[in-house]
Amino acid sequence: MDKRIPIVQLFKAPVNALIDTNINVKGWVRTKRGNKNVAFIALNDGSIITNLQVVVDLANFDEELMRRITTGACISVNGKLVKSQGAGQSVEIQAEKIFIYGEADPETYPLQKKGHSMEFLREIGHLRPRTNTFGAIMRMRHHMAYAIHTFFHQKGFFYFHTPLITASDCEVAGEMFQVTTMDLNNIPRKEDGSVDYDQDFFGKQTALTVSGQLEGELGATALGSIYTFGPTFRAENSNTPRHLAEFWMVEPEMAFYDLDDLTALEEEFIKYLVKWALDNCQEDLEFLNNMIDKGLIERLKSVVNTDFVRLPYTEGIKILEDAIAKGHKFEFPVSWGVDLASEHERFLVEHHFKKPVIMVDYPKEIKAFYMKQNADGKTVQGTDVLFPQIGEIIGGSVREESYDKLMTAINERNIPMKDMWWYLDTRRYGTCPHAGFGLGFERLMLFVTGMANIRDVIPFPRTPKTAEF
Ligand code: 4AD
Ligand code: MG
Numbered sequence: 001m002d003k004r005i006p007i008v009q010l011f012k013a014p015v016n017a018l019i020d021t022n023i024n025v026k027g028w029v030r031t032k033r034g035n036k037n038v039a040f041i042a043l044n045d046g047s048i049i050t051n052l053q054v055v056v057d058l059a060n061f062d063e064e065l066m067r068r069i070t071t072g073a074c075i076s077v078n079g080k081l082v083k084s085q086g087a088g089q090s091v092e093i094q095a096e097k098i099f100i101y102g103e104a105d106p107e108t109y110p111l112q113k114k115g116h117s118m119e120f121l122r123e124i125g126h127l128r129p130r131t132n133t134f135g136a137i138m139r140m141r142h143h144m145a146y147a148i149h150t151f152f153h154q155k156g157f158f159y160f161h162t163p164l165i166t167a168s169d170c171e172v173a174g175e176m177f178q179v180t181t182m183d184l185n186n187i188p189r190k191e192d193g194s195v196d197y198d199q200d201f202f203g204k205q206t207a208l209t210v211s212g213q214l215e216g217e218l219g220a221t222a223l224g225s226i227y228t229f230g231p232t233f234r235a236e237n238s239n240t241p242r243h244l245a246e247f248w249m250v251e252p253e254m255a256f257y258d259l260d261d262l263t264a265l266e267e268e269f270i271k272y273l274v275k276w277a278l279d280n281c282q283e284d285l286e287f288l289n290n291m292i293d294k295g296l297i298e299r300l301k302s303v304v305n306t307d308f309v310r311l312p313y314t315e316g317i318k319i320l321e322d323a324i325a326k327g328h329k330f331e332f333p334v335s336w337g338v339d340l341a342s343e344h345e346r347f348l349v350e351h352h353f354k355k356p357v358i359m360v361d362y363p364k365e366i367k368a369f370y371m372k373q374n375a376d377g378k379t380v381q382g383t384d385v386l387f388p389q390i391g392e393i394i395g396g397s398v399r400e401e402s403y404d405k406l407m408t409a410i411n412e413r414n415i416p417m418k419d420m421w422w423y424l425d426t427r428r429y430g431t432c433p434h435a436g437f438g439l440g441f442e443r444l445m446l447f448v449t450g451m452a453n454i455r456d457v458i459p460f461p462r463t464p465k466t467a468e469f
Contacts, residue, residue: 110127221432221434
């Protein structure tokens with residue numbers, strides 16, 4: 001078969017040298033229309049959102065072949081590339097030879113008409129990447145992943161691979177998916193009746209990681225600055241538009257960073273990614289801006305051009321209490337010490353400051369054991385980056401580098417440290433100030449695509465009771 005030219009090259013690269021030459025394109029038929037003499041096929045090959053118009057002079061083609069070319073069919077087209085007469089496209093191809101790889105029965109192919117609901121498209125998750133919307137989102141996922149690696153590489157960070165199977169629970173939230181090869185119908189037990197994990201595959205109880213941070217700290221305290229980027233798993237039973245049971249997280253960890261360094265990196269990083277999207281994903285963004293969220297591009301630009309607010313938790317609580325005093329109603333109560341609900345975060349970001357907020361210095365009771373304790377004895381140097389419409393997009397902190405203070409925090413929380421000796425060794429040998437954060441990749445994707453549901457920014461979402469495809 002002839003060598004295919006990706007359609008993106010006909011719309012984004014200089015194309016003059018190809019005009020009036022014979023080329024080959026391959027892709028999937030989006031629509032076919034026309035009259036007795038000529039058919040117009042909109043062909044999409046996924047390399048760009050734009051369809052290439054294939055002009056078919058019906059006098060030269062077999063009727064039977066044309067009948068088999070329907071929406072969803074996969075075809076290969078040889079023909080002359082010409083400047084387009086019609087409005088809306090710059091070039092088109094005049095078909096000389098068409099080969100059908102695969103037909104798509106119009107009776108059963110589910111992507112016939114436009115305008116399917118997001119819910120329906122989730123049911124056909126195996127085919128939804130062939131729609132304009134999901135094509136745009138999946139191309140943008142790639143661009144964002146590439147931008148993440150580029151950002152850190154340029155800054156001298158090393159990509160550090162942390163394990164997916166682990167015996168430690170970084171967030172100590174009890175949300176881990178257990179990994180076992182034991183026969184669940186015949187679980188080996190010890191004399192006291194408890195499960196005998198000595199007989200399990202790893203000789204101990206293991207689970208899928210909720211975060212690569214603890215191992216990331218081992219990397220940072222050896223290599224200086226590292227980042228991880230991989231899947232993480234949380235068995236939290238939250239059926240919300242912002243939670244997945246399997247999601248991708250980016251976790252940079254830096255030796256010798258303090259709180260200001262940390263929040264500066266968080267801000268620089270997100271702005272870099274959003275600017276990358278604006279610079280590299282124009283066609284897809286324009287489509288999403290038209291079809292999904294009319295304010296999308298404006299919102300992305302405004303984030304790139306604004307300073308994020310640094311807001312101590314204690315001040316945030318004051319703002320919320322003032323709002324309540326002035327008559328604003330929240331569903332959940334507000335007082336110093338509570339974990340803010342999403343309505344509170346959104347009030348601060350969307351209503352009060354009208355820009356992204358980096359909240360810092362949280363009460364230690366509502367944050368994880370590893371966060372650096374402040375001198376006030378009450379707060380820790382945790383940070384959450386709060387975004388319009390998304391809420392928390394990043395969670396991070398300066399880490400407690402003192403062995404004794406870390407042990408106190410661990411004991412206060414009754415965390416079993418049996419399997420954590422290696423983590424404590426970082427504080428025992430050559431400990432150093434360090435900090436890091438985790439960006440939820442799909443939360444970022446929600447922001448840059450304007451999509452409303454996190455199930456629609458990952459190819460195959462995993463949520464409670466759903467693991468299809
Ligand atoms: O705030 P989290 O739980 O922080 C950590 O896991 C730290 N160990 C990160 C670190 O400091 N290295 O999670 C980090 C981010 C959240 O801000 C959110 O964007 C995302 O991960 N996230 C989820 N995204 C989708 N579905 C879920 N169930 C998520 N849980 C957290
Ligand atoms: Mg968090």
